[in-house]
Amino acid sequence: MELVSNLSLDAFTALARRYTQPLHVFLCGLVHDPELARDLLQDTFIAAWSAALHGTPPLLANGDEAEMRRWLYRVAYRRAVDSLRRGRLIRWESLHDLLDFERLPMDRTSSSFEELVAESEAMQRALAILTPEDSACLLLMVVQGFTAQEAAAIIGSSATAMGKRIGRAKRRLLSAYLAQNASNPGGRS
Amino acid sequence: MNTFNMRHPSGPECARYADLLPQFRQGTLTHAEEVSLRAHLATCGYCQEQLASYDRVDAALHTYMGRFARTAPAADDLVRLAVVRVPSTSPAQLNHHQSQASWESRRDYSMYNDPDETTYEMPTLPRPDRRLQQTQNTRTRPVLATIAALLLIGLAATLFAVVGRPSTSPAQSSTPTATTLPTATTQPTATPQPTQNTTVGVVNSGHPCSTDTSGRTSYVYIGDLKVSKVDFANAYPANELPANLDPAKPYQLPGNLPNPPNPSVNPEPWYDLTVCNTSNTTSHVIRSLTVRIAAFTPYSGTLNSYMFCDGYYQRPNGVSGGGCGGGLAADEWLRADFAANATAGAQVTATQDGSNIGNAPPLPVSLGPGQMLFIAIRMTPPTAPGTYTFAFGLNYDSVTPARISTMLPTIFDSAAVKWTGSNCTKPALLSQIPASDTTGKYVCAP
Numbered sequence: 001m002e003l004v005s006n007l008s009l010d011a012f013t014a015l016a017r018r019y020t021q022p023l024h025v026f027l028c029g030l031v032h033d034p035e036l037a038r039d040l041l042q043d044t045f046i047a048a049w050s051a052a053l054h055g056t057p058p059l060l061a062n063g064d065e066a067e068m069r070r071w072l073y074r075v076a077y078r079r080a081v082d083s084l085r086r087g088r089l090i091r092w093e094s095l096h097d098l099l100d101f102e103r104l105p106m107d108r109t110s111s112s113f114e115e116l117v118a119e120s121e122a123m124q125r126a127l128a129i130l131t132p133e134d135s136a137c138l139l140l141m142v143v144q145g146f147t148a149q150e151a152a153a154i155i156g157s158s159a160t161a162m163g164k165r166i167g168r169a170k171r172r173l174l175s176a177y178l179a180q181n182a183s184n185p186g187g188r189s
Numbered sequence: 190m191n192t193f194n195m196r197h198p199s200g201p202e203c204a205r206y207a208d209l210l211p212q213f214r215q216g217t218l219t220h221a222e223e224v225s226l227r228a229h230l231a232t233c234g235y236c237q238e239q240l241a242s243y244d245r246v247d248a249a250l251h252t253y254m255g256r257f258a259r260t261a262p263a264a265d266d267l268v269r270l271a272v273v274r275v276p277s278t279s280p281a282q283l284n285h286h287q288s289q290a291s292w293e294s295r296r297d298y299s300m301y302n303d304p305d306e307t308t309y310e311m312p313t314l315p316r317p318d319r320r321l322q323q324t325q326n327t328r329t330r331p332v333l334a335t336i337a338a339l340l341l342i343g344l345a346a347t348l349f350a351v352v353g354r355p356s357t358s359p360a361q362s363s364t365p366t367a368t369t370l371p372t373a374t375t376q377p378t379a380t381p382q383p384t385q386n387t388t389v390g391v392v393n394s395g396h397p398c399s400t401d402t403s404g405r406t407s408y409v410y411i412g413d414l415k416v417s418k419v420d421f422a423n424a425y426p427a428n429e430l431p432a433n434l435d436p437a438k439p440y441q442l443p444g445n446l447p448n449p450p451n452p453s454v455n456p457e458p459w460y461d462l463t464v465c466n467t468s469n470t471t472s473h474v475i476r477s478l479t480v481r482i483a484a485f486t487p488y489s490g491t492l493n494s495y496m497f498c499d500g501y502y503q504r505p506n507g508v509s510g511g512g513c514g515g516g517l518a519a520d521e522w523l524r525a526d527f528a529a530n531a532t533a534g535a536q537v538t539a540t541q542d543g544s545n546i547g548n549a550p551p552l553p554v555s556l557g558p559g560q561m562l563f564i565a566i567r568m569t570p571p572t573a574p575g576t577y578t579f580a581f582g583l584n585y586d587s588v589t590p591a592r593i594s595t596m597l598p599t600i601f602d603s604a605a606v607k608w609t610g611s612n613c614t615k616p617a618l619l620s621q622i623p624a625s626d627t628t629g630k631y632v633c634a635p
Contacts, residue, residue, distance in 0.1 A: 009397075
């Protein structure tokens with residue numbers, strides 16, 4: 001037995017400030033609905049604060065932040081999968097996001113506004129064909145920068161399986177993305 | 190899609206590496222696989238292009254996902270709501286000895302079976318149309334219990350008056366009155382209710398300013414008080430559409446629809462703010478809020494509006510959009526009701542909203558050092574259609590009122606025509622949306 005201290009509110013707040021945005025991005029990629037993602041994110045932090053109050057590792061004052069990060073992502077992932085599995089997901093797309101294209105990153109000087117919009121929609125549709133597990137794998141490893149071992153711990157798989165899963169997910173995404181862009185006259189050419 | 194077209198033919202060995210290529214950047218290949226793949230890539234133009242394609246899709250994925258970052262809720266909001274939702278009296282809030290078992294081994298407790306699992310049903314990020322359900326479900330219980338207790342007390346006292354007092358005749362015993370009660374101490378009385386002038390609730394703990402997670406970026410300092418600018422409480426205001434729209438035709442939404450709307454149209458009239466006492470030593474009495482109509486411009490003609498929660502119509506999927514809802518967990522629930530004919534210059538003092546129970550005693554409240562209040566205000570605007578500018582003030586200590594902030598002009602018009610996506614499903618309107626148009630987002634009049 002070892003004396004441990006609960007995570008303070010200040011430390012919890014700092015943790016939330018660091019991971020709210022990336023977790024929200026992760027959840028949006030999984031459920032394709034920013035509003036639902038907000039709910040799931042809120043649930044995640046409620047669970048996290050509850051765990052912190054209960055002194056649940058790794059949410060301790062001396063807890064390892066990398067483990068805390070994985071804990072948050074795992075809870076968020078489980079909540080998203082549960083939500084999708086319950087079949088309660090009605091596909092909503094908020095105009096709040098869809099209409100605000102002017103904020104899309106303009107990092108490619110050759111891309112016109114229309115091309116960026118088309119690419120964005122193509123990516124949205126391409127992602128939608130992936131299973132939640134494959135989406136999570138992509139989002140964790142490609143977007144969030146987790147290693148295969150970390151991603152495996154988050155989605156409850158093995159690192160070996162993650163290799164196969166990321167390969168399959170990227171192949172499917174590439175195919176779907178190419179098909180979407182090819183069928184869209186406004187796509188990049 | 191020429192950027193992804195392959196200019197090199199695949200070779201006889203390329204198929205061997207097809208499964209390895211997408212893993213090349215992910216660190217999931219064995220050393221032998223990576224060495225072999227690198228050697229192949231050095232000589233194979235086709236696989237180099239394949240790899241470049243994967244890289245481009247990775248970049249596109251980054252770009253696409255990046256746009257969601259700006260829609261993330263404020264982290265401090267999440268913390269505040271988590272703190273509100275998880276009982277602070279949990280014994281685990283105290284430091285204690287605990288096994289350092291890995292969290293993975295405890296996940297059944299902390300993730301799958303945690304007591305907050307049911308929070309799917311009760312999201313508490315501010316969203317107006319689920320607000321009342323939540324508050325009625327969770328916050329009316331104390332009120333009902335109080336009412337029940339009062340009824341029981343009244344019933345008991347009545348029985349006592351009937352049975353306990355000296356009876357002179359059957360007729361008298363059947364008509365008890367307060368003046369015939371035996372003693373003053375047994376007389377049923379309502380539980381004393383705090384009044385704004387005489388009783389001051391106290392908030393000395395449990396509401397630290399560190400939980401001021403409103404996400405606001407603009408504050409006004411009034412003496413020791415740090416007060417956030419009053420803003421909509423996720424009121425989902427609508428956009429104003431052109432006034433000359435033909436209701437017999439679908440309207441294609443422009444890509445530059447202001448977000449947030451400017452001006453805001455017919456928001457759910459909910460506002461919120463936080464008040465933090467930054468003093469280390471002094472309490473301050475928060476008495477009430479005032480709302481004043483700083484400006485008013487009548488609106489004439491037809492007001493067409495579109496609110497994104499109402500969705501739009503887009504081929505081939507049909508009606509899309511929406512997803513609004515939610516709840517609000519405030520310390521104080523106030524309401525500010527303007528007279529129907531109120532106009533510029535009119536001012537009301539917000540009163541306690543009896544339909545919601547906050548997390549703090551009703552105003553006035555003595556706000557202890559370092560403590561804060563999260564205040565929600567439901568407003569009843571005047572009925573005259575027009576553009577209103579509301580200014581908010583704070584009555585505290587002996588100051589009445591101190592100016593807080595002024596909202597941007599907002600159009601209230603109960604006769605506004607609400608254009609929605611679902612209206613476009615009427616055959617006469619739907620037939621006007623070109624079958625080949627899969628990019629336009631349309632809304633229609635009722």
